[in-house]
Amino acid sequence: MERFELEIPTTVTEAVDLLPASWDEDGGREAMPIAGGQDLLTVLKEELYAPERLVHLKGISDFGGIRESGKGLVLGALLKVASVAADPRIRLHWRALAEAAESVASPQIRNQATLGGNLCQRPRCWYFRSSDAPCLKKGGYECYAYGGKNKYNAIFGGGPSYIVHPSDIAPALQLFRASVKTQSGGGSRELAISELYTLPADSDVTRETVLGPDELIESVSLPAPEPGFKTTYVKAQERGSFDFALSAVALGVRAQGGKITECRMVLGSVAPVPWQPERAEQEAIGMKDEPESWAKIAAVAMEGAEPLSENGYKVPLTKGLIEKAFKRLREEDV
Amino acid sequence: MRYRGMRSDPSPERGEAVPDDKLEVSRRGFLQGAGGAAAGALLIQPDAAAAPKARKSGEQSVTLMVNGESRDVSLEARTTLLDALRIRLEDPLTGTKLVCDRGTCGACTVLLDGDPVCSCLVLAVDAVGHEVTTVEGLAPEGEMNAVQRAMCKHDGMMCGFCTPGITVTLTAFMEAQPAATREEVQAALSGNYCRCGTYPHVFDAALEAGRELQEGK
Structure with a gap:
């Protein structure tokens, strides 16, 4: 470092x-800004970046704590991931978020990592993480994953970079239509989670978010819980614990009389942004809440997938995860 | 920002092909890059092209509260809590181990205000004003706590390198949740790697320590 x-x-x-x-x-x-440092310090130790100065955000009291706002919650960006996972209100009303936060890394890292940092963490692609690979993400000229070892890379939304966004929390927040409040020299703004992230083809490929160089996430707003809308977060990992997702699904379903009346779905670790298969969400409406429908909905969600040479497994894996998430919502009291 | 080995002069638009006359490949750079590059243009210059400016060392004296004692230590902003404990302290505390230095193995686990954290991923200056507990501070000098006793009894170690981190993590967890199940213990230890594979003994030790803590021995 x-x-x-x-x-x-x-x-x-x-x-x-x-x-x-x-x-x-x-x-x-x-x-560069630093908060919990759980991602940034690893990036600096690998010497991917060598900033002259770090600006610590820990002293900014406006960025901490949880407060209730109407029936929703405002979560300070400095909130520890462990606190998001443990908050009884979140566990009760925003279950997919609590499950996602609980699935992040290890207890040690959750105790130190912040909510804002989790949203702004850098990709895990091994070419990006290697100081020996001058890849597109680091300002080079080629995405080595495209023709190289790409087991963990994108099956949706890739090109010219094929990273996946590694956050567990971002898909869960997008499921709840949460937004972030940011502060910068240009003032304050509110961005939906879906607006926070950007595809590599749509902007500067070296960045994953639309945040400016002096723009900081102050807080995350969770809208009021939606009665009857049950949610869960299901994550596939190579190891049983302490691993980034191979693929993940944040699913929310409202069902009445055995039929699905509302469905929202955000996939993690399959695209450079949290990936929302909108057609699948629409097709689900009116279907019976049963295994046959879940398989159909999952198949629609995977339409348009473009696997690379080594990550084709993510298509059936993600399809299976979607079905598993539906099953969990139907059969478990969540 | 500098990226090692990367050209710093004007570059074409990101993602565009690089004209042949702009390709500059050094032998060292080629060897460095070849491992990561599958095919296509390699564009790497010798490190001298991006030689860093001299940076101030910025040594500063801070006071850390370690195992209940106030310790003055001179360190840099970039010094991790792990390095402060193991190297920078005048009377170093080497029970906390350095293994991966990336937060993936848990050998460096210490308690920060009672919560387990990876001391390799905490800047030492961030620990100022907080209570740091290392494996040396889990019990009074010459004594062992319930987890340490149970780890000895159940032979919860082989090479022993991960043991301090595991013992620190387990002490915090079992004191908070002495009635934890085996599955809960496993989850609590998911950030501690034991390459010797002593987990079954470690879990046995944790459960016994939990029973002892519940009985208030």
């Missing part, structure tokens, strides 16, 4: 002033 200066501002204004106002040719990363 290269040397850096550490600034610990106590207000948002100070923090924003310490960060670059524009993406310069250095990628705007002569200064």
